[in-house]
Amino acid sequence: PDESDLAFATEFGKKIMEKVQTADSMDTLYPVDVRAIKRPSQPFFPLFRFLRRVIKLRKSGTPLPRTPWVEDENLCTHCGLCVVRCPAGAITKGDELHTDEAKCIKCCACVKACVKKARVYDTPFAALLSDCFKKQKLPQTIL
Template sequence: FIGEHSYSTDEHPIAVGRPDDSDLALAAEFGKKIRKKIETADAMDTLYPVDVRAIKRPSQPFIPLFRFLRKVIKLRKSGTPLPRAPWVENESVCTHCGLCVVRCPAGAITKGDELHTDESKCIKCCACVKACTKKARVYDTPFATLLSDCFKKQKQPQTIL
């Protein structure tokens, strides 16, 4: 199901507000179908596995995808340095609450040293940025601009049962 992109910001929104009510209704219906499938199965062997490699990718409009890839190539060729991890832009704003530490799934931020992110562990998911109630943490990547500019059309969730 579709959710707000981790690089989404107020300045560069990417799927803001997702999942929306429609997405959540589809997710609830999907859950009901899964439950019914499990409850009506005679045995485990009737619950066949889904080969996710065989799932057809959702169609992607060619022009926005081409525009995005062209801009990515241009960005890479420009030599523009890309940020390696989120950072605390204004240290006086950070309250050292530790929420970024708790939310980081990679353990890239240490309690007591919230101002730093271990770049070798960071997976750039931006969970720390989204969790920071003071907006002290940022991840200003040019990819946010590219994604926001090139992919404005809302995608529909895809489910396989």
């Protein structure tokens, strides 16, 4: 996130807090049907280019998306930070070198937490998304 994103998130948080504080009861807080939200329009050619490249990657046999892993076992000190930070419980204490692929949600919290940079997440999607979708979409917020 850039500075604009952080400012937007701060303002959004203030609006939510204001709405919750001014509510008299649960009846004044109403649910929002997110299915009714119109999806932002997506230009055809960047989407087509992205899908074409993903299909090419899949045909090449590249596993997509991969699960974060420990590339150099000598770097891992078994400190357990990856275990603590993993919201899905895909890494167990004492077995920090392995990630349960069935549980992993590919959020990269373990990669960011690793101070020794033992955990890596090499995915072609980051480069593909950056290359194919250069124009940033405006965020949609509903209060």
